[in-house]
Amino acid sequence: MRRTAGLWLLIGLAGYTLLPWYMISGGFWSFHWLGTVFAEDASGLIFALSGRGWLFGPLVGFAVAGGVLMRRGGQLETAQGLVAAGALGLALMAGQGLVILGNGTRFGLFEGATQPGMGAGAMATAAALLFLLTTGVSGLGRGRGDAFITGLIGAVIALVATFVFYPMLFILVSAFELKGGAGFGLSEFLPRFFAPEIWSLACLTGRGLCGAASNSLMLGLATATGTTFLGLAFALIFTRTNFGAKRLLRVLTILPIITPPFVIGLVLILLFGRSGTVTEFFADAFGWEKTRWLYGFWGVWLAQMLSFTPIAFLVLIGVVEGVSPSMEEASQTLDADRWQTFRFISLPLMRPGLANAFLLGFIESLADFGNPLVLGGNFNVLSTEIYFAIVGTVADPAKAAILSITLLSMTLSVFIAQRKWMGRKNYATVTGKADSGRHAALNDGLRWTCYLVALPWAAFTLVLYVLIVFGSFVKLWGYDHTFTLEHYRRAFSIVFRNGIHFTGAAWDSYFTTLTIAAIAAPLTAAVGLATAYLLVRQKFAGKDAFEFSTMLSFAIPGTVIGVAYVMAFNFPPIELTGTGLILIVVFIFRNMPVGVRGGIAAMSQLDKSLDEASITLGANSATTLRRVILPLMGPAILAALTYSFVRSITSVSAVIFLVSARYNMATSFIVGRVENGEFGIAIAYAAVLIVTMLLAILALQLLIGRRKLRRADRIETP
Amino acid sequence: MTKGSVRFEAVTKRFGDVVALKPLTLDIAPGTLVTLLGPSGCGKTTTLRLIAGLESATEGKILIGGEDVTALSATYRRVSMVFQSYALFPHMTVLENVAYGLTVKRIPKEQAHAKAEEGLELVGLKGFGGRLPSELSGGQQQRVAVARAIVLEPEVLLLDEPLSNLDAKLRRHVREEIRQIQQRLGLTAVYVTHDQEEAMAVSDRIIVMKNAEIAQEGSPADLYDRPASAFIADFIGDANLIDVEITKAGAQTEIALLDRRMTLPVASAVTGPAKMVLRPHQVRLSRDAAPDTLPVEVGYAAYLGNSVQYTLVTPVGSIFAITPPQPQPFRMGDTLHLGFALEDIRLVPAA
Numbered sequence A: 001m002r003r004t005a006g007l008w009l010l011i012g013l014a015g016y017t018l019l020p021w022y023m024i025s026g027g028f029w030s031f032h033w034l035g036t037v038f039a040e041d042a043s044g045l046i047f048a049l050s051g052r053g054w055l056f057g058p059l060v061g062f063a064v065a066g067g068v069l070m071r072r073g074g075q076l077e078t079a080q081g082l083v084a085a086g087a088l089g090l091a092l093m094a095g096q097g098l099v100i101l102g103n104g105t106r107f108g109l110f111e112g113a114t115q116p117g118m119g120a121g122a123m124a125t126a127a128a129l130l131f132l133l134t135t136g137v138s139g140l141g142r143g144r145g146d147a148f149i150t151g152l153i154g155a156v157i158a159l160v161a162t163f164v165f166y167p168m169l170f171i172l173v174s175a176f177e178l179k180g181g182a183g184f185g186l187s188e189f190l191p192r193f194f195a196p197e198i199w200s201l202a203c204l205t206g207r208g209l210c211g212a213a214s215n216s217l218m219l220g221l222a223t224a225t226g227t228t229f230l231g232l233a234f235a236l237i238f239t240r241t242n243f244g245a246k247r248l249l250r251v252l253t254i255l256p257i258i259t260p261p262f263v264i265g266l267v268l269i270l271l272f273g274r275s276g277t278v279t280e281f282f283a284d285a286f287g288w289e290k291t292r293w294l295y296g297f298w299g300v301w302l303a304q305m306l307s308f309t310p311i312a313f314l315v316l317i318g319v320v321e322g323v324s325p326s327m328e329e330a331s332q333t334l335d336a337d338r339w340q341t342f343r344f345i346s347l348p349l350m351r352p353g354l355a356n357a358f359l360l361g362f363i364e365s366l367a368d369f370g371n372p373l374v375l376g377g378n379f380n381v382l383s384t385e386i387y388f389a390i391v392g393t394v395a396d397p398a399k400a401a402i403l404s405i406t407l408l409s410m411t412l413s414v415f416i417a418q419r420k421w422m423g424r425k426n427y428a429t430v431t432g433k434a435d436s437g438r439h440a441a442l443n444d445g446l447r448w449t450c451y452l453v454a455l456p457w458a459a460f461t462l463v464l465y466v467l468i469v470f471g472s473f474v475k476l477w478g479y480d481h482t483f484t485l486e487h488y489r490r491a492f493s494i495v496f497r498n499g500i501h502f503t504g505a506a507w508d509s510y511f512t513t514l515t516i517a518a519i520a521a522p523l524t525a526a527v528g529l530a531t532a533y534l535l536v537r538q539k540f541a542g543k544d545a546f547e548f549s550t551m552l553s554f555a556i557p558g559t560v561i562g563v564a565y566v567m568a569f570n571f572p573p574i575e576l577t578g579t580g581l582i583l584i585v586v587f588i589f590r591n592m593p594v595g596v597r598g599g600i601a602a603m604s605q606l607d608k609s610l611d612e613a614s615i616t617l618g619a620n621s622a623t624t625l626r627r628v629i630l631p632l633m634g635p636a637i638l639a640a641l642t643y644s645f646v647r648s649i650t651s652v653s654a655v656i657f658l659v660s661a662r663y664n665m666a667t668s669f670i671v672g673r674v675e676n677g678e679f680g681i682a683i684a685y686a687a688v689l690i691v692t693m694l695l696a697i698l699a700l701q702l703l704i705g706r707r708k709l710r711r712a713d714r715i716e717t718p
Numbered sequence B: 001m002t003k004g005s006v007r008f009e010a011v012t013k014r015f016g017d018v019v020a021l022k023p024l025t026l027d028i029a030p031g032t033l034v035t036l037l038g039p040s041g042c043g044k045t046t047t048l049r050l051i052a053g054l055e056s057a058t059e060g061k062i063l064i065g066g067e068d069v070t071a072l073s074a075t076y077r078r079v080s081m082v083f084q085s086y087a088l089f090p091h092m093t094v095l096e097n098v099a100y101g102l103t104v105k106r107i108p109k110e111q112a113h114a115k116a117e118e119g120l121e122l123v124g125l126k127g128f129g130g131r132l133p134s135e136l137s138g139g140q141q142q143r144v145a146v147a148r149a150i151v152l153e154p155e156v157l158l159l160d161e162p163l164s165n166l167d168a169k170l171r172r173h174v175r176e177e178i179r180q181i182q183q184r185l186g187l188t189a190v191y192v193t194h195d196q197e198e199a200m201a202v203s204d205r206i207i208v209m210k211n212a213e214i215a216q217e218g219s220p221a222d223l224y225d226r227p228a229s230a231f232i233a234d235f236i237g238d239a240n241l242i243d244v245e246i247t248k249a250g251a252q253t254e255i256a257l258l259d260r261r262m263t264l265p266v267a268s269a270v271t272g273p274a275k276m277v278l279r280p281h282q283v284r285l286s287r288d289a290a291p292d293t294l295p296v297e298v299g300y301a302a303y304l305g306n307s308v309q310y311t312l313v314t315p316v317g318s319i320f321a322i323t324p325p326q327p328q329p330f331r332m333g334d335t336l337h338l339g340f341a342l343e344d345i346r347l348v349p350a351a
């Protein structure tokens, strides 16, 4: 404990006395600050000595910690001292940050003082104070006395508090704020919350439109059911049959995930819209009426099914593989036939995974923004309503906040219901006792059902993607089908004159997008899996609250997060708008819950005695994590990395508020083209993104590969 | 020398409201194999995990090798454990599994692997190092788990029902191996089982647990010869427990069994109701009446080759007896006379 604490004290002091305390205009990585001492890029200590006395706060914390470490008292005394030092330093630091802003102060304290947003020095200082605190906590005997564990818990809590709760606070404040600065109350919130435009069910009786919440709910249930069902069919074909073209199937199920939003909607419109290719064909051939059926529930549902089935598939394939073959063999030896084995053994064992897939589908559907925006028509859902409440002609943040609270309560109740239903059943099937059976094949009926459900769907998906490629090579889809490279040239031309010049219009956003996604993905996977590890494997006080708060951002739709970030990080103490960092941060905390859930699912299938064996063999928690747990979690890591990389590239809802001229993202670029009616270049850009992501995913798969527990995964030959 | 000793000072463990361990004090001498024996749920595994550091004590103090380790994390305790499920790392080969504890201590790979090979040789698995655990039989996996634990030369080796996943024949073989390795290396071992025969076969000392506390501890012979309670008498080797009345306590004890009075060459402290412990093979059966015998009827007879087992219907309840095979075995329904040697008899409290 003493050594760890000493190390953090040194790091903190270095950050406090050497690194620039505030955000600096050239950016930290320019290292201009190295040459200067007394300027905007001075360290915390220098600023504290030159008038900003409130910056002595962290130093107080360090001084106490130093004193405690020097005293060489007993274990308990030292631990308590460190906790006090860390807490004091953090409190003083947070206090000054929240009180003294860029353009004045709050609560009438320090009148007249201003300061910019926190920078590298402040970050190092805060981290050091935090870890002094957690090291102290471990010394008190918490977390089985493991400083790594308490530090991990502290870090996750601090990150979630800063980047989820702090911005959400701004949303809540505006939901309950009374008009004219009259304080806070329910008097305006309640009537607006229960308004018919949110909850009406009129469309069911055929008398008008349903409310946004009712629509979201119906859509969410339909999509979740459909995607779970389809995903299971694909997963079963993949793992339990000898279907020939599995590779093709895999690619097809991945494609929709890596498709930027709007693109599926766009292609659906070009096919089934009022003047779409298919619509025209049936109108000409059979005289069918051209309707607008696509613009509404069915269109959005179709697009969401196309978009989210692969997510269910990715979740379920791990689950289906995780069912221990010996259980299925046991069942068969008990004279159960293949159908009974599936029905009474495999399916119940997959239940947590199915619930997980359903939950994901439901929340994805509720939070989905791109598809309803393009295809919704009069079919209002919460996510788009929130968006329009903010960017509409009359900006109404209070309405947006109320709608988000509605959405939040829905997703949270599903989340809680799912946990209740699953109970505390333990489904550990990868145990330390090695297993060498083979999976049961499906019975004929089930196999053909899977084929009949999944294969036409796969074919449909394939056609859509062929058309995307087709659309990117023709002048104007639907009107002028002459071959052209013009769209690609405009987006991605390169000039070789005195070196390489990326002159295409899309290059800028393309590089930004890839860089940011590549940085965000491993960070997301790391934060997500670390959290899962804490939740599954560690016991600590307040674990339920901890789990709840890490899963919260899962239930916050992108539009809301986007607005919240703009409101919260536009001014000190944390001033991030306009930087690339805010994009990375938003991706990490938007995508982290999926990493957490995947990690939890994968980790609860690993027998706990594996970690315990490692610990008793003298490995510490960090080594155990690295050498035992992570290697066994290959598929979960792969899924987390892939998911967050792809989502960072394809996400649009939160991003649309956070991009800047300097850091523009591919999706917002595409949205811009679509708004201008430049479908060709939008589709061409989307095609390039899809290919890029495909290559990245293949590279990831090769890199991480499958876990190797049995020499070969064998499937019983039918 | 205290290296390898284990000491609990009034250690308790609670999981929420569940009391898994009442204040427990125990001492394990270095180099001995001590068994924690008891019915399922009595707190054996919990005790073992407390030694390993996988659970932290609610109250009390734990010492290993004379050093207070109550707050020390499992990583730093010089203790290794063989898990009931073996807990072999499925993604590592057998050799990597065995070498794991060495490599995490940053011992160079060649050295670690050489040592792991030695460990495998010790458990008779030379040449199996390149396989994955899934390519071994249950008994082989079990031995890998033992090898993995002992290559670290732990102060204390913990084994949690290590044989429960093996078949009966193999069990006897493996338990002998474990005992031999333990003695050869002079390891302190704590062994958990619910099988009293297994406990008797391997242990220097047995700690019998019941309801989260120690019922009795001692050498196998102690427990068998001097059971302190009806529970122990019955649990350690079968016993017939017959209600008697102690009429006179002292260095010799007078008892009343039905209307018969006998003087036993054992000491007792109090008079009143008690139970007489009569082991099945101590029962003597004959067709002829003699003084101080009980009339019995054969309720069931089973011929086992090397012995014959009888269930007898008697005035003091059903009695189980084992006799060597006789030329003319008794049959069901025969009326016999049951006797015993007075010096064989032990008395335990009635409740």
Ligand SMILES: Nc1ncnc2c1ncn2[C@@H]1O[C@H](COP(=O)(O)OP(=O)(O)O)[C@@H](O)[C@H]1O
Residues within 6 Å of the ligand: B015, B018, B019, B020, B038, B039, B040, B041, B042, B043, B044, B045, B046, B047
């Ligand atoms: N992690 C736990 N949470 C709650 N109760 C537990 C836990 N581990 C053990 N127990 C309880 O403690 C008691 C003793 O368990 P254990 O030591 O495993 O028994 P044994 O190994 O002797 O069968 C049991 O009643 C069991 O239910």
Ligand SMILES: [Mg+2]
Residues within 6 Å of the ligand: B041, B044, B045
């Ligand atoms: Mg047990």
